Amino acid sequence: xxxxxxxxxxxxxxxxxxxxxxxxxxxxxxxxxxxxxxxxxxxxxxxxxxxxxxxxxxxxxxxxxxxxxxxxxxxxxxxxxxxxxxxxxxxxxxxxxxxxxxxxxxxxxxxxxxxxxxxxxxxxxxxxxxxxxxxxxxxxxxxxxxxxxxxxxxxxxxxxxxxxxxxxxxxxxxxxxxxxxxxxxxxxxxxxxxxxxxxxxxxxxxxxxxxxxxxxxxxxxxxxxxxxxxxxxxxxxxxxxxxxxxxxxxxxxxxxxxxxxxxxxxxxxxxxxxxxxxxxxxxxxxxxxxxxxxxxxxxxxxxxxxxxxxxxxxxxxxxxxxxxxxxxxxxxxxxxxxxxxxxxxxxxxxxxxxxxxxxxxxxxxxxxxxxxxxxxxxxxxxxxxxxxxxxxxxxxxxxxxxxxxxxxxxxxxxxxxxxxxxxxxxxxxxxxxxxxxxxxxxxxxxxxxxxxxxxxxxxxxxxxxxxxxxxxxxxxxxxxxxxxxxxxxxxxxxxxxxxxxxxxxxxxxxxxxxxxxxxxxxxxxxxxxxxxxxxxxxxxxxxxxxxxxxxxxxxxxxxxxxxxxxxxxxxxxxxxxxxxxxxxxxxxxxxxxxxxxxxxxxxxxxxxxxxxxxxxxxxxxxxxxxxxxxxxxxxxxxxxxxxxxxxxxxxxxxxxxxxxxxxxxxxxxxxxxxxxxxxxxxxxxxxxxxxxxxxxxxxxxxxxxxxxxxxxxxxxxxxxxxxxxxxxxxxxxxxxxxxxxxxxxxxxxxxxxxxxxxxxxxxxxxxxx
Numbered sequence: 001x002x003x004x005x006x007x008x009x010x011x012x013x014x015x016x017x018x019x020x021x022x023x024x025x026x027x028x029x030x031x032x033x034x035x036x037x038x039x040x041x042x043x044x045x046x047x048x049x050x051x052x053x054x055x056x057x058x059x060x061x062x063x064x065x066x067x068x069x070x071x072x073x074x075x076x077x078x079x080x081x082x083x084x085x086x087x088x089x090x091x092x093x094x095x096x097x098x099x100x101x102x103x104x105x106x107x108x109x110x111x112x113x114x115x116x117x118x119x120x121x122x123x124x125x126x127x128x129x130x131x132x133x134x135x136x137x138x139x140x141x142x143x144x145x146x147x148x149x150x151x152x153x154x155x156x157x158x159x160x161x162x163x164x165x166x167x168x169x170x171x172x173x174x175x176x177x178x179x180x181x182x183x184x185x186x187x188x189x190x191x192x193x194x195x196x197x198x199x200x201x202x203x204x205x206x207x208x209x210x211x212x213x214x215x216x217x218x219x220x221x222x223x224x225x226x227x228x229x230x231x232x233x234x235x236x237x238x239x240x241x242x243x244x245x246x247x248x249x250x251x252x253x254x255x256x257x258x259x260x261x262x263x264x265x266x267x268x269x270x271x272x273x274x275x276x277x278x279x280x281x282x283x284x285x286x287x288x289x290x291x292x293x294x295x296x297x298x299x300x301x302x303x304x305x306x307x308x309x310x311x312x313x314x315x316x317x318x319x320x321x322x323x324x325x326x327x328x329x330x331x332x333x334x335x336x337x338x339x340x341x342x343x344x345x346x347x348x349x350x351x352x353x354x355x356x357x358x359x360x361x362x363x364x365x366x367x368x369x370x371x372x373x374x375x376x377x378x379x380x381x382x383x384x385x386x387x388x389x390x391x392x393x394x395x396x397x398x399x400x401x402x403x404x405x406x407x408x409x410x411x412x413x414x415x416x417x418x419x420x421x422x423x424x425x426x427x428x429x430x431x432x433x434x435x436x437x438x439x440x441x442x443x444x445x446x447x448x449x450x451x452x453x454x455x456x457x458x459x460x461x462x463x464x465x466x467x468x469x470x471x472x473x474x475x476x477x478x479x480x481x482x483x484x485x486x487x488x489x490x491x492x493x494x495x496x497x498x499x500x501x502x503x504x505x506x507x508x509x510x511x512x513x514x515x516x517x518x519x520x521x522x523x524x525x526x527x528x529x530x531x532x533x534x535x536x537x538x539x540x541x542x543x544x545x546x547x548x549x550x551x552x553x554x555x556x557x558x559x560x561x562x563x564x565x566x567x568x569x570x571x572x573x574x575x576x577x578x579x580x581x582x583x584x585x586x587x588x589x590x591x592x593x594x595x596x597x598x599x600x601x602x603x604x605x606x607x608x609x610x611x612x613x614x615x616x617x618x619x620x621x622x623x624x625x626x627x628x629x630x631x632x633x634x635x636x637x638x639x640x641x642x643x644x645x646x647x648x649x650x651x652x653x654x655x656x657x658x659x660x661x662x663x664x665x666x667x668x669x670x671x672x673x674x675x676x677x678x679x680x681x682x683x684x685x686x687x688x689x690x691x692x693x694x695x696x697x698x699x700x701x702x703x704x705x706x707x708x709x710x711x712x713x714x715x716x717x718x719x720x721x722x723x724x725x726x727x728x729x730x731x732x733x734x735x736x737x738x739x740x741x742x743x744x745x746x747x748x749x750x751x752x753x754x755x756x757x758x759x760x761x762x763x764x765x766x767x768x769x
């Protein structure tokens with residue numbers, strides 16, 4: 001607009017005064033300014049204000065109106081340009097032209113972003129930043145353009161009236177979309193989450209510990225803060241300080257936050273009135289735990305939605321056959337849980353569920369009246385949302401984590417094609433909440449994994465006392481792979497078990513990860529490769545063959561990880577070596593020593609529930625014809641281990657000294673045997689055998705003599721009269737040993753496969769004395 005009053009170049013045009021007044025009164029001017037005002041305010045709100053239902057409707061309105069107003073605003077700009085371009089050039093015109101250019105850039109970037117959110121998998125960071133910067137530039141330039149116009153010729157009544165009318169129209173056009181967004185917000189029906197436990201739920205371990213003996217917690221900071229504030233209002237300043245400084249649950253005392261507050265207050269010298277008020281506050285808080293402490297299973301399930309949106313298809317495919325995905329419905333877990341129910345109580349299964357079946361546990365399904373002990377979505381095991389909703393962990397283990405499901409996007413949990421499209425669009429167009437909820441710095445720490453990959457049994461489970469279970473975290477923490485002084489030399493859990501892979505996933509790229517960038521085209525694999533090939537095979541999971549193949553390669557140390565190549569070791573997971581003489585005489589005793597070194601596992605090898613796992617060394621000696629003349633550590637026809645020289649496992653016992661052979665940890669009070677390899681350490685076992693005589697048909701096998709468990713002499717068949725012997729040592733691993741499978745599966749003869757971790761051979765020449 002030009003309000004300078006300078007005569008236009010075209011003398012046939014109306015006077016500038018009349019033209020300016022008419023322009024301000026034009027309905028198209030008010031519409032354009034109003035829509036631009038809405039886009040400006042809503043854009044700033046989207047950028048600065050917190051996530052909410054109203055904000056999401058605002059995003060939809062911002063997008064829809066932004067596209068729809070191309071026609072009226074474009075029409076206005078063309079019309080305005082034609083009217084003003086013939087006037088004298090001035091700072092008004094310069095600001096107007098620059099405003100128009102920034103607005104065009106806003107439209108271009110807005111259209112691109114809308115297309116990416118609607119048709120792609122994510123909006124591009126560069127386009128998003130360009131859109132934001134162009135918005136701030138446009139606000140400044142258009143604001144300056146309007147201010148300079150509005151502050152001129154204030155003494156012309158007709159112009160003042162026209163501007164006032166334009167202001168009213170602008171406000172109406174700008175406010176109308178906000179009113180519509182508010183109306184939709186009021187009409188929107190959020191998912192009907194149920195946060196209260198049923199009346200029959202058994203709070204066996206306390207109302208403020210609804211999921212014990214597991215240490216998992218629902219994030220209840222609001223309830224806890226309210227309790228602290230209410231108790232503090234009753235106490236003196238000195239007692240308030242004691243309460244706030246010392247209020248922390250003691251897991252060794254099996255107490256929750258309310259019980260801890262009750263204990264602290266009982267140690268204070270309070271008058272009867274204070275005691276009565278505090279008792280009422282504590283009881284009210286316990287009731288709030290019952291009313292608000294449950295998590296609806298629908299909030300934690302639905303992992304397939306992460307892939308069906310076209311976003312995380314690659315990650316979903318990796319997770320599908322993983323042990324994490326089937327942790328709850330794994331047949332072994334289910335059978336052990338059935339035994340636990342028979343010998344303990346349904347509520348006792350909560351101990352296992354914090355890590356194996358969190359959806360069922362947190363929804364209150366581990367209860368006496370639920371025959372299946374399962375809930376909707378339990379077949380997802382450790383679902384995407386469960387893993388990415390954890391907000392705090394502790395290295396005590398036993399599922400010591402706090403979980404807070406993120407706020408949902410509009411229609412994210414509603415049925416229907418359009419509901420799905422709208423929620424997917426919002427997640428991509430307005431991703432800040434999604435990213436903040438599901439990608440926390442906590443997930444990059446080893447302590448995050450420790451919450452479940454560390455276990456102990458105490459009196460709440462075994463009615464006896466504390467017993468250490470599997471513990472990957474502490475063996476890693478004490479190993480060479482953890483460098484407290486120089487974290488750059490540390491090899492963390494995720495670097496090994498979630499290596500970087502090429503990716504087209506929206507989650508690719510990470511500038512907060514050392515050595516990475518937002519555009520590195522990689523994401524961390526969600527296969528979580530470990531040592532369990534039984535689950536995907538037995539349950540015939542989608543992608544099982546590829547998963548098992550990669551697990552075998554992983555166990556054999558054939559998986560290279562470039563990102564840690566400079567600080568990790570090469571070669572097999574467990575190195576093997578044979579010490580034996582190069583030459584022997586017929587009839588001479590041959591000493592053989594096999595060395596096992598934990599070469600690259602970041603924790604003990606083997607690790608996990610060692611009462612079920614079995615890793616053993618097989619030794620064979622063959623003659624030149626390939627015939628085995630001696631063996632030890634082989635499996636019989638039923639899969640049972642025969643006469644092993646060394647077995648890496650753990651034997652737990654109950655209070656009567658009986659073997660824990662069904663993973664019945666609720667009976668465990670200690671261990672009678674444990675053998676495993678600490679990271680970097682070497683173990684050895686010794687054998688002796690007598691070299692066979694050469695060509696003596698009357699030679700008889702020598703007898704077996706013992707010297708401890710591992711040192712012995714073996715008889716040799718008469719025909720082993722060739723010129724050399726070959727010694728072969730093979731380290732085997734099985735996720736579930738045969739005796740355990742027979743106890744759990746009874747007569748079904750189910751077997752887990754055995755994997756050869758490593759093998760090494762050595763040849764001995766037989767020479768004439």
